[in-house]
Amino acid sequence: MSTAIRDGKYRCPQCSGADFDITSTRWTCTGCGRAYACVAGMPKLFLDERLGAHDRKLRDTFYDGLFGQFYQVMMPVIVMPVRPWSLAWPYWLAYGVTWLVLVGLAVAGVTLLMTPGEQGAALIPLGLLAALVLFLVRNRYLGWLMLLAAPLKWVQSGKPWRADESFADVHARVLEPLRTAGRRLQVLDVSTGSCNSLYRHGWMSLDADYTAIDLSETMLKQGNAAMAGYGVGVDLVLGDAVDLPFQPDRFDVVLSYGAVNGLTDPAKAIAEMARVAKPGGVLLFLDEQMYPSAGPIERAYFHRVLSSHNVIHHCPVESFPASLTEVTVAQVYQFYYICTARKAA
Structure with a gap:
């Protein structure tokens, strides 16, 4: 038995259509007839032949490999x-x-x-x-x-670190007006992995519907189990961060933690995040970036360990789309930045 989805949120990666007939094993676009298989009930809304080479490699050898299978241990070790x-x-x-x-x-x-x-x-x-x-x-x-x-x-x-704006400060700045929005918000987490950041950094305090996407089956299954354990409803989708399977102007908040720098095309990923954000919507993403006074050992650790799988090693503000305004980049830790921006209304 199939059910029709016509809420306008999703987009067929092949024809950009918004309507799907779904079963427990596949989603079928009613516009072009393309069928997308499901894994544990989660649709695979991407075209494998269009994946970037680096994205495919990271998925197959890293996130679906040792690192992803033991993520809860491996990430703290790193x-x-x-x-x-x-x-x-x-x-x-x-x-x-x-x-x-x-x-x-x-x-x-x-x-x-x-x-x-x-x-x-x-x-x-x-x-x-x-x-x-x-x-x-x-x-x-x-x-x-x-x-x-x-x-x-x-x-x-011997080098105490104090950020001009801390991780907590950035989140408080973004979350405060969202908590008083007076309407049900739509939140998207791109490359959500285990959903750990979506759950732990204040986003659950919002009156919101949550959607999360990742390319790795291994990671998204962990996210599915984690959010079910927390009792949080979230729409989980297997998809490509540089070709998001969502219609334009759908989300009030678009997040990404630790993914942008490692994508084949970071600029396109940010453009996609901006595309699916509503006018006036907020973008927030975190990734690796060295602080200016890093020494040789710190730089070796950054490039050889922490950022070794990345394509770029800084916040790519130089390639942001013109639709993003109020851009702020905060060096929240020695090796991490948070970028916040707003889509022009």
Whole structure:
């Protein structure tokens, strides 16, 4: 049995039509007949043949790979050198244990090699060591993290950071007028991942309907489970950030956390975010950007670990569409910015 959707929110990626017939397994555009399969009830509203090369690579090898499958652990590990000790100590403990294992295997292997009659036994620790080193080489950002985390923490301990406008301040500035809007708002989170940022940074305090989109099935399934666990209703869609499957002028708020810099075409992604925002609507997105006084170790960590999968490494204000006004870029942490803007009314 199928149901018709004619609310005007969604857009067929092939013909831009707004009407769909849906079942539990597919959405079919009534305009062009293109069928889009569903995963766990979530429609795949994108054309695989149009995906950017970098977007496809990140989806297939990163977010649908080790990083995405263990995202709740991997993300805190990546940022542990720049998080407070009170939050990061379990990951520092794991970091220390990993170094002890690596050194211990090396010492055991060399000792056995130098012991008469024990050379064969040395293959066990040396084989395990080789396997761990190969893993770190294949996942280079983790290898560089092992080398840089401790020196970076030492460097940063002597360089206290205070933002002119903090992460919390930016969100308070944007959220305050939205809470008194006096109408039901429409909120879109682009490249939502596990929906963690959508849920945790104040957006749930709004009188709003929520829509979230991501290209990775692995990540969006985590988001689906998380929001269901929180009891929050959200429309989840598998889709392409540079070809958003939504009609123009649909959302009061368009968000994105940690995605823009890593897309094949960041400028097009921002143009898409602006396109689907209502006139007067707000855009807010966060991503990696070094603070001006970063030193050599900090720059190595930024490029080799934190921003290693990105296409650009700063807020691309130079390529914003003319429709965006009131643009503000705040360096909220040493390695992160938040950009806010408003679509011209």
